[in-house]
Amino acid sequence: MKELTELYAAFFRIGCVNFGGGYAMLPLLERDLVTRRGWTTMDDLADYFAIGQCTPGIIALNVSTFIGYKKKGVAGAIASTTGFLTGPIIIILLIAAFLSNFADLAIVQHAFAGIRVCVCVLILNAILKLWKKSIVDKTTFILYLVILFMAAVAPSILSVNVPKAILVIASGVFGILFGRSGKEAAA
Amino acid sequence: MSILLRLIIEFFKTGLFSVGGGLATLPFLYEMSDNTGWYTHADIADMIAISESTPGAIGINMSTYAGYTTAGVPGGFAATLGLALPSLIIILIIARFLDRFSDNKYVKNAFYGLRPASIAMITAALFNVVRVALVDLNAYAQTNSIVSLFRPVPILMAVILYFVMKKIKWHPVIFLAISAVIGIVLKL
Numbered sequence: 507m508k509e510l511t512e513l514y515a516a517f518f519r520i521g522c523v524n525f526g527g528g529y530a531m532l533p534l535l536e537r538d539l540v541t542r543r544g545w546t547t548m549d550d551l552a553d554y555f556a557i558g559q560c561t562p563g564i565i566a567l568n569v570s571t572f573i574g575y576k577k578k579g580v581a582g583a584i585a586s587t588t589g590f591l592t593g594p595i596i597i598i599l600l601i602a603a604f605l606s607n608f609a610d611l612a613i614v615q616h617a618f619a620g621i622r623v624c625v626c627v628l629i630l631n632a633i634l635k636l637w638k639k640s641i642v643d644k645t646t647f648i649l650y651l652v653i654l655f656m657a658a659v660a661p662s663i664l665s666v667n668v669p670k671a672i673l674v675i676a677s678g679v680f681g682i683l684f685g686r687s688g689k690e691a692a693a
Numbered sequence: 694m695s696i697l698l699r700l701i702i703e704f705f706k707t708g709l710f711s712v713g714g715g716l717a718t719l720p721f722l723y724e725m726s727d728n729t730g731w732y733t734h735a736d737i738a739d740m741i742a743i744s745e746s747t748p749g750a751i752g753i754n755m756s757t758y759a760g761y762t763t764a765g766v767p768g769g770f771a772a773t774l775g776l777a778l779p780s781l782i783i784i785l786i787i788a789r790f791l792d793r794f795s796d797n798k799y800v801k802n803a804f805y806g807l808r809p810a811s812i813a814m815i816t817a818a819l820f821n822v823v824r825v826a827l828v829d830l831n832a833y834a835q836t837n838s839i840v841s842l843f844r845p846v847p848i849l850m851a852v853i854l855y856f857v858m859k860k861i862k863w864h865p866v867i868f869l870a871i872s873a874v875i876g877i878v879l880k881l
Contacts, residue, residue: 523866524748529818533865553804556811557787563708563780564718564750571784580785587781591773594749598757599769601743609742613877618746620876622826623847624869627854629819633812640808649806653813658820674810681806682799 509578510585516543517570517589522597524590525621528558528565533628535569536635545577552636560674566590645684653677696764697771703729704756704775711752718752731763752776827851847881 520534532551539545551569558568567587574586601608608614641647653673661667703725711718719737726732732755740758744751753773760772794800824830826847833842850872858868875881 522748523869525746525869528750529815530822532815537865552808552811555815556804556807558784559811559814561780561783561787562710563783564711564752564776566750567753567777567780568784571781572788575785575788583781583785583788587777591753591777594747594753595757595769595773597747597749598743598754599761599766601747602758602761602769609739609746614746616877616880617873618876619826619847619881620850620872620874620879621869622822623850623876623881624854624865624872626819626822626826627851627858628865628868629815629822630855631858633815633819636808636812636815640812642805646805646809650809650813650816653810654816657814658817670814674807674814677806677810678803679806681803683802685802685805 510581513574513577513582513585514589517574517586518592521590522593524566524594525618525625528569529555529629529632530625531566531569532632535573536632539573546573548635549639550576552640556674556678560671560678649677649680697767699729700731700760700763700768700772701775701778704760704772705778707752707756708776708779718750718755722752722755725759732759736762846879850875 516538520531520538524531524534532555535546535551536548540548540551554569554572555565558565558572561568567590570586570590571583574583576582578585641650656666656668656673657670707718707721707725711721722737723734726734726737736758737755740755741751744754747754753776756772756776757769760768760770762768764771791800827844828842829844830842833839835841854868854872
């Protein structure tokens with residue numbers, strides 16, 4: 507029970523400060539769960555995000571479920587997911603009830619312009635940390651560039667918009683066809 | 694059918710079919726608005742703005758909001774529960790599968806391809822934030838000068854934050870809070 511409460515509390519905290527969508531969650535998870543508590547590793551987090559991207563549902567919830575399950579089974583998954591949801595539910599209920607023009611307030615807009623700058627740096631740091639274990643050779647580097655091009659550049663410049671889930675699944679198939687598990691095991 | 698049950702079912706469908714998170718929920722939210730009248734298209738636009746300025750994903754926020762406007766606080770909880778259930782169920786199935794097959798050669802090889810793709814997606818997400826935080830596409834479109842594309846103050850702030858974070862290992866939340874204050878003081 508103590509572990510479930512800890513899971514709930516840890517994800518409640520993350521849910522309350524998870525500005526900027528699913529990927530902005532990564533630096534928070536790293537600090538709270540990898541560095542401080544040792545519940546998971548950066549490598550595992552990268553895998554969870556890859557799976558969360560190509561399976562249905564909100565990425566942040568998918569990742570929360572994964573970590574909770576690994577730590578304490580089905581009950582752990584429920585604890586982490588409900589923990590993550592608690593903060594946003596309370597905040598939106600308060601906004602819906604009292605502050606319908608919340609997002610239009612000048613002070614809120616300035617604060618979030620500042621927060622977005624910080625989110626840029628936090629996400630960049632997360633990418634740099636994941637890089638070493640994921641981009642292990644030339645093949646993975648090229649795959650990275652191709653997927654980045656398809657996800658970030660092609661939609662606006664070529665008007666080619668391949669759903670991200672398809673890109674992720676294709677990368678998994680590519681790995682099965684061309685990956686070398688012996689090398690992976692050594693890494 | 695009770696309204697709470699309908700909220701759960703409708704948002705369960707959204708959670709089930711929106712793959713890729715975040716904005717992937719939007720087409721389903723528009724459709725639900727047309728079919729149920731629980732909220733308007735303008736509400737969705739407002740919710741996108743609110744989601745950019747509160748923690749939590751747009752899908753979660755919209756479900757709480759629509760549930761609340763339709764059936765009060767219990768509605769807010771019911772709709773959010775509906776949205777979360779598919780994630781919970783599907784990931785539990787996959788997690789069990791991975792537990793059993795994590796040493797399997799094919800599963801390992803799949804991750805050889807999945808990890809670079811995952812980082813590429815995170816980089817794409819980074820580009821999206823950079824586009825609104827550090828560069829000014831409107832100014833660039835007007836003047837066509839590359840200098841006007843960059844917003845000097847936020848970029849300087851980002852560089853300073855990067856080096857400070859390297860030196861001082863505070864919790865990210867502290868840096869987020871400081872950045873919010875800087876944003877207010879400098880009227881970013």
